[in-house]
Amino acid sequence: MTQVRATLPCPVPPAWAVLERHLFSLLDQAVQPYIERYVRPDGSLSWNHPTAHSEDDFYEAYCNWPLLYLMGGGGHLLERADQGWEGITRQLTGYGLVHQEYSRRDDQFHQAESDIFFYLLCLADPGRAGRLERARRFAGLYLGEDPEAPNWDAKRKLIRSPYNGSGGPGGPFFRGEPAYGWSAGMARYGLPHYDVPGISSVEDLKDPALARRMGEYMQRRLSQGDVAPNLALCSLVTNAYALTGEEKYRRWVLDYAEVWMERARQNQGLLPDNVGLSGQVGEYIEGHWYGGLYGWTWPHGFYNLQMAALVAASCALLLSGDEGYLELPRRQQERILELGEVRSLDDCSMSLEEHWIGQYLALGVERRTFVTPYRYGDAGWFDYQPFSPIYPVALWNLSMAGADWETIEAVRRQSNYDWSLVFPFHTKEDAGHEPPWVRFLAGENPDFPEAMLQAACAQVQRRLALIRGDAEAATHRDVHRWQQANPVTTEALVQLTLGGPQHLYNGGLLLCRLRYFDALAHRPGLPPEVAALVENLEPERTVLRLVNLSPTAERRVVVQAGAFGEHHFTTTLYDALDSEYPGSISAYAESEALRGTVRQVEINASRFEVVLPPATQLRLELGTRRWAHRPSPSCGV
DSSP states (O other): OOEEEOOEEOSSOOHHHHHHHHHHHHHHHHHHHHHHHHBOTTSOBOOOSSOOSOSHHHHTTTTTHHHHHHHTOOHHHHHHHHHHHHHHHHHHHHTTSEETTEESSEEHHHHHHHHHHHHHHHHHOTTSTTHHHHHHHHHHTTTTOOTTOOOEETTTTEESOSEESTTOSOOOSSSSSOOOOOOTTTGGGOOSOSOSTTOOSGGGGGSHHHHHHHHHHHHHHHSSSEEGGGGGHHHHHHHHHHHHOOHHHHHHHHHHHHHHHHHHHTTTTOOOSEEOTTSOBTTTTTTOSSOSTTSSSSSOTHHHHHHHHHHHHHHHHHHHOOGGGGHHHHHHHHHHHHTOEEEEGGGOOOTTGGGOHHHHHHHTTOOEEEEEEEEEETTEEEEEEEOOTHHHHHHHHHHOOHHHHHHHHHHHHHHOSOTTOOOOOOOTTSOOOHHHHHHHHTTSOTTHHHHHHHHHHHHHHHHHHHHHTOTTTTTOOOTTHHHHHOOOOOHHHIIIIIOSOOOOTTTOOOOOSEEEEETTTTEESOOTTEEEEEEEEETTEEEEEEEEOOSSOOEEEEEEESTTSOSEEEEEEEEEEOSOOSOOTTOSSOSSOOOEEEEEEEEEESEEEEEEOTTEEEEEEEEEEOSOSOOOOOOOO
């Protein structure tokens, strides 16, 4: 392995490096108070209710702990995360929601959120006993390999139901009498279908007879056939490929992505959200390309459909190196952006208002910003909301295309707020700070690293205070409580150290420019007291700064191109000392100012090693060839 040795001293560490290591330390300590309040000794979650109705909120409780570990968090994080996944799986098996360690029956909008936990465990520690067998078994549920779970129609390349899992395709949408009545929690999403006779508004669902009528329509339309959110399953099968290298998994992902891409091409770039068992779009919804479960009409539209498109395209790209798959999310994004306009948010009835914390804080009293429609129904486009930067940033992270960067800039120019501002908030997705990050990469937000790390530290402290004050911790019946109290936030560290955006929450794999391993401890992540900052990302260039804060210990870090080793380093330019340091022991000051020079070394591999003597720093300009290798989560160092 090529080795680069740091020679430039770092007598006064930069503020970002000190803050970064403080955040690592803070997060390492923050998990214990959470465990004491919300987690039982076997890893299951404290839950004062005899049943549970959906498993995703359980798995989401602390699904990002393996991610923190693989970036350099303490070893206890992996131990606790493994114990938690096992304990929650046993817990949900007891509730009847999980069978053979996988959801018995769920939609992929929610199941994909659950699966993130497993993907990150596989990436953090792929060699753990049971990991490979589970990855094969879970993927096999959708390759026709489990006779108890005939989810997959290999001939038509479709999944047979919007609800699927280890129990097979879902069957009737309602388990009992079909009825969909009014509820306060779901009213903001409006009607599942707008062509049901006698029902024109969500208020009509308060009538039991009309609620039954709506339920009958939903039963007929949503019980069978494929839906676009099932594209999130590409990550499940890609995870199995990364662990095994078996061609059948790669072929399945490419085939499934391609069949949906063709449907989108025939629909002017937009994913149709429903396909019947015959393979016909709109087979159960009067020929409409919209109206499927978690589709364009109800309840979220573009919010989750663009995530599904990005997840599928990113998996296909990871497995093939073919950027043509990115046309799926790119064309869909273009169609939605064409419909955008600047409006006052006061005039927008938004179904996902809680998602726009960053925009509200940045806009202040000025409420006019760029919005796009997120949903489509019989009356056309509706539900105008701010266009989330998460989508164009995720696409650009995959493509590095100038046109995709210009899309980000076009959205920024119309947003009517300063994208350089950083505010402390921690959403469900642990994301939302993409605007100030991309301004940093553009060279126009130099204070971002310190500001982002300070915001992350503030959110950890806030959640620790919430945990301390939670009088209902052991008796609550809120399935979101665990997630909302989780003190671990990883967005800042992913952006700054790995050089990528946070993974897409609805089933996205971690796709970033760099990853690290501690060469002395033989484990994933940055070594103790080492800080990393990705300063710039270009199609064929990655700029990285490393600092060893230890005054006494040498550290050795293996730098990898991509989370799965999918990229390739060519050559690197790095700064080296070109003057005398520290000078004579008899002198009271340095004899000359520090002077550096630039050296070059050929790497020609997906990894190389950096040796960091005590109190040294290193800046590297890494030539990078992206999507060059078969993805693998191997943690060997």
